[in-house]
Amino acid sequence: LTIFGQIVPQKDPNYDENNVPKFDLPDPLTTFSGKKIKKSSEWIEERRPELLTFFSENVYGKVPCKIPIYQWKVVEQSGNALDGKACRKQVDLIFKKDNHTLRFNILMYLPNEAEKAPVFLGYNFYGNHTITNDTNILISDAWTRNDKSLGIDNHRLTEDSRGVRANRWPVEKIIDSGYGLATIFYCEVDPDRDDFSDGIHPFCYIEGQQCPASDEWGSISAWAWGLSRAMDYFEQDNDVDASKVIVFGHSRLGKTALWAGAQDERFSAVISNNSGCGGAALSKRRFGETIARINAAFPHWFCKNFRKYNDNEVALPVDQHELIALIAPRPVYVASAEKDLWADPRGEFLAAYFATPVYELFGKDGIPSQEMPPVNQPIHNTVAYHIRTGEHDVTDFDWEQYIKWADKQLLKK
Numbered sequence: 001l002t003i004f005g006q007i008v009p010q011k012d013p014n015y016d017e018n019n020v021p022k023f024d025l026p027d028p029l030t031t032f033s034g035k036k037i038k039k040s041s042e043w044i045e046e047r048r049p050e051l052l053t054f055f056s057e058n059v060y061g062k063v064p065c066k067i068p069i070y071q072w073k074v075v076e077q078s079g080n081a082l083d084g085k086a087c088r089k090q091v092d093l094i095f096k097k098d099n100h101t102l103r104f105n106i107l108m109y110l111p112n113e114a115e116k117a118p119v120f121l122g123y124n125f126y127g128n129h130t131i132t133n134d135t136n137i138l139i140s141d142a143w144t145r146n147d148k149s150l151g152i153d154n155h156r157l158t159e160d161s162r163g164v165r166a167n168r169w170p171v172e173k174i175i176d177s178g179y180g181l182a183t184i185f186y187c188e189v190d191p192d193r194d195d196f197s198d199g200i201h202p203f204c205y206i207e208g209q210q211c212p213a214s215d216e217w218g219s220i221s222a223w224a225w226g227l228s229r230a231m232d233y234f235e236q237d238n239d240v241d242a243s244k245v246i247v248f249g250h251s252r253l254g255k256t257a258l259w260a261g262a263q264d265e266r267f268s269a270v271i272s273n274n275s276g277c278g279g280a281a282l283s284k285r286r287f288g289e290t291i292a293r294i295n296a297a298f299p300h301w302f303c304k305n306f307r308k309y310n311d312n313e314v315a316l317p318v319d320q321h322e323l324i325a326l327i328a329p330r331p332v333y334v335a336s337a338e339k340d341l342w343a344d345p346r347g348e349f350l351a352a353y354f355a356t357p358v359y360e361l362f363g364k365d366g367i368p369s370q371e372m373p374p375v376n377q378p379i380h381n382t383v384a385y386h387i388r389t390g391e392h393d394v395t396d397f398d399w400e401q402y403i404k405w406a407d408k409q410l411l412k413k
């Protein structure tokens, strides 16, 4: 490994900026065959499709078949949630194909004062009932990861975990700001384990197939698929302003939000909270989590083709700034946390910075300088960024920024 002219042994994981290898970052505005992109129309017609195909076949995996909503059912509804401020709905989306059935539930809080509300849509890690203490929220019977500190055991959810993640979901603040909130338990779409016999994947198997082919969807791609089906539903829900759906996610679910937003242009804005490796962070920096580590620890998240780049980031003809660029010209927010070195805050920042030229092609403002802003000093441009103090988490500070920025970018307040 050559850095600053010397050969140094590489530490793994590396948390030292001096040990970041020198690397060439692919130019989002030069096609794979070397053509310079000078106009937004060329980006839309030539560069965006080839990048999307690359990420689809070599990083997250493509969705091999179409699975439309078979039916949706409002399983619970009240106009009187949050002391009368909001309407609560719990809607099952049901999918059927051959002998397969899958359902996942969208929990929604919508402000009563708005006729059609802009909505933040995001997955939760441990069930819809964890996001508030509201006793009306149904408890999922899907497989879950265990977390003893949250009272979650035996891969099952119970009353014990009601409200345990309320700290990450300021429902009242969101409603008071005029937005709705919609959330889904991600394991209902695909349980987060290395098992391709469950979740949505089997819907697309051809006879005898037991797991996705090398270029077919891993779990992140499956979760992104679920967000797009939620969007299909929103387009039919008169209480939702489907032209203002902001897809949000933390960590692995931030990777998912970026991939969903990159593919599905109906999402009008995207928020990546501490998404790290395979999310907003540049892979070629090899800082904190690396491709080899993520593919080893979570073999089901990406498509198998992505393993070609294990300890071989130089061979990658793309990097994550181009994933962010795929969202252009729609607003995108990348957020880091100072102590979340595993997710490489500087790599997340630089990806937002290097996505900026694509936004500028559309006359939008991105990250103005390669210098990281000080902690807790957000940049709220079309490409937005902050690094806040603290750990890998979703905090009130994060949500305050997302709401302010959405007000500015989507509601033009």
Ligand code: GCU
Pocket: 250, 251, 252, 253, 274, 275, 276, 277, 289, 294, 297, 342
């Ligand atoms: C692990 C994983 C990260 C991921 C995180 C999370 O730390 O290595 O890539 O973002 O889990 O989802 O919380």
